[in-house]
Amino acid sequence: MASRSGLLFSGSEWDFRTLSRAYETIEAIATEELHLDVYPVQMEIISSEQMLDAYSSVGMPLMYRHWSFGKHYLYQELLYRKGGRGLAYELVINSNPCIVYLMEENTMALQALVTAHAALGHNHFFKNNYLFQQWTDASAILSYLDFAKGYIARCEERHGVDAVEEILDAAHALMEQGVFRYHRPPKLSSEKQREGVRERLEYEERSYNDLWRTLPPSKDGAKPRETDIMAERKKSLKLPEENLLYFLEKNSLILEPWQREVIRIVRVIAQYFYPQRQTQVMNEGCATFVHYTLMNLLFDRGLIGEGAMLEILRNHSNVIFQPGFDDPRFSGINPYALGLDMMQDIQRISTAPTAEDRDWFPDIAGNGDWRQTLLDAWANHRDESFIRQYLSPTLIRKWRFFVLADAANDPHYEVASIHNERGYESIRAALAHSYDIGASRPDIQVVDVDLLGDRYLRLQHKVKDGIVLEGGSRDATLRHIRKLWGYEVSMVAVDAQTGATVHERSTSQIGE
Template identity: 70%
Template sequence: MSKSAETSGLLFHGSEWNFETLYRTYDAIKEIALGDLGLDIYPNQLEIISSEQMLDAYSSNGMPLIYRHWSFGKHFVYEEHHYRKGHRGLAYELVINSNPCITYLMEENTMSMQTLVTAHAAFGHNHFFKNNYLFKQWTDADAILNYMEFAKGYIARCEEKYGLAAVEPIIDAAHALMDQAVFRYNRPPRSSPLKERERVRERLEYEERAFSDLWRTLPQRKAGDDPSETERDLSERKKALNLPEENLLYFIEKNSIILEPWQREILRIVRVIAQYFYPQRQTKVMNEGCATFVHYTIMNMMFDRGQLSEGNLLEMLHSHSNVVFQPGFDDSRFSGLNPYALGFAMMQDIERICTQPTSEDRDWFPEFAGNGDWQGTLLDAWANHRDESFILQYLSPALIRKMRLFALEDESKENHYRVASIHDERGYEKIRSTLARSYDIGVNQPNIQVVDVDFRGNRHLRLQHTVRDGIVLDEHTRKATLRHVRRLWGYDVSLSGKEAGSEKILYETSADRLSE
């Protein structure tokens, strides 16, 4: 630290940084985060990386260890092209939900930005990862890095043993089905990294000995058998196979008779990764809002304590303002609600309701309005909600007015939109419920399930898409995806679209009629 910084009480001067300055600033941030905000975090591991390494991290979903695949390279080239042309910048940081929590910091950052992103990622995101119920139930931060190391090594060994041409199509097909490769309701069992590796070894050895003949020994229908099937037969078969099944990769991994043991393990690797990222898809507003609120609060507290200069604070606020900028609906830059802006605004609003409530706030939020404990209220919200429930419970009329939110109705039979609700007394509930529903991943992701497969017959795999609001799957996309399903299944595959709440079939596509 320079002599002037020592005498002034500032943590640093100017834009330059070194590791001593990082350590000192980290300790100051930690004191506020844990002491004043009451955050609970995993141990932190900060990594300083270059812009090219950040691009590489982008391309592999931010994981420090991951198997090779052409899609990661394609993503890298795409991001690098836009970065070099100046069409977009890079994130100042990237954080991994692991224990220890790994945060990548760009070496090109100024010291002001290193301070902001450390507070944002190493404490805001870190706390959310460790304490939110979805991450606690569905991910294992202790095991993910070891598992990714295993996955990378396992697929590399498969490439050496069976060849890239054999491995790549399996990964391609698995990646095409990643959105339909998660358990949404039934939590998968956990195991430690050591038990996981032992389980893999034992299962592969057993399957190499036994699985290839397992399904082939099922009795087949004879020529004189009655091909008709009673409802009881169908019900018993579905019960035996635990149908319907929402996790397509899981069902194929366990029941396809054409896959070799190593191919099944690749499917398992891809769906484990899909499951790991599933909570992040449900908490974008909350996760980014939490991290943004934390960094904003911490840097203002540091300034109030004389640890940051006005210049440093202004630089941080400039970046913060860019992050939470929300273009208007009629702005050419508008692409929907900015999750940083919405999450941060809601959390600031909760702080206001706890400390300076209006009579309207007391009517809408009697549980916490005026309780004075905004830290405890936010900690509870961060722990117990996902985006949908958070918006449905905490979005206030005051914020709806401030953001000028309104709800549109889009009827397929009409050639125009209709404004259904605006930010007034009659519209608050409708706007809040409509916005919350737009973040419900169960509504927005296609509901596709395995509904039947006859192992005693032609092994035809039947998938069913429950169509909501008349929104069917794109014909070209569903045909392309079914080709991947058939590649893994080995027999005819069909997908039917059934209207929700009725038995009406809207479309049916069969992989047996598609060109391979």
């Protein structure tokens, strides 16, 4: 599998035969040594312009047209040309086959590194993590995106670009609130998806479906009470509803069938990316651990030379660089660095635990099988639960983590948790909580609407820790909801602990 010199490659130049030989060797070692299970891989070589284009369309190889993608492209291009930001060496798509974009400017050593990182590390995580298995369909996403691109293009031809962009603008504004968080959406194959779309649109074109029925009159002829009507209304509409795009798609009385389908397309794409937002530390940590381990195995077996290994280690160090909190480059915790440290710490605990490790991790300390321990962790956790279970006191000390208490009515910060038994628990819980998107994303739900009356749509925002929505973006989003709903919309903010009303805002107050 190697060249006559025994090396997979020499020098920085590469060709497709060298890439293929390197991938086959790396994949064989990954399967043998790390027991990885991956989708088939499709590699594509792209230029820097194509990489910028992929950035602008959320990294997907197929995407519909929208002005925001062009705006994002120009912004990224400006930063890149002026040296304000570099480009990713690779881009990987959660699909089956797994599509990996490699930059043509990469050297061969870098191509080997990113092949291990993306084509094996990310690929294994996409295929085996429970969130991706439950919430995404890797075998159908490319076919669905092809359908979505063609469908929106046909809508633009039939209804005009401005009309389509108006719906897309409103739907994009609600993407964060357009996902199911607590129950699994149905999966459809691409053929069933397209057939279902056709049948649904044809049906909606020729008929009107009552959205719900009123309560039947009682036997004594008395009118039902208002509370009973409201309860039945909420029951029939399955309220409260967390997915705003889904509710508008199904229940708006002003949307035409093609507009509902456009909203549905945006909602499906938002749901596709939902697991990735919950697993950044784990996903990048897994891929970084895989590439670092595989590159060292290649070097130990004499398959790559010292020069290539030095280049690989330099790029690896750049990836996991963690600036200090007082460094101008600091922008938070580097998920590559934290993820890799936690994976390597699990490896250490499994093979050479300390007495402290045995107290904290009795189930894995000294089990000797770090591979299976990591495979289980990659398969069964998201960032929040992974940190809550596996962050060790050793890493807390290494990263110098501590907890600051910042009460609104207190003029001073307080160091609430330090490096002691109780402090480790608090620090781990606080860091894990910061990765819980349920805690960091606004909890906004549809709580009531009278479809047969004034059609007034009522939303509720549960305020946590006194954090209310920023006024400008809140009002702009309410206007987008009103555009899709067609009638008055209000949002009441209530304290999540007490249920007391904090404030209420309606579209009649903010105008068009």
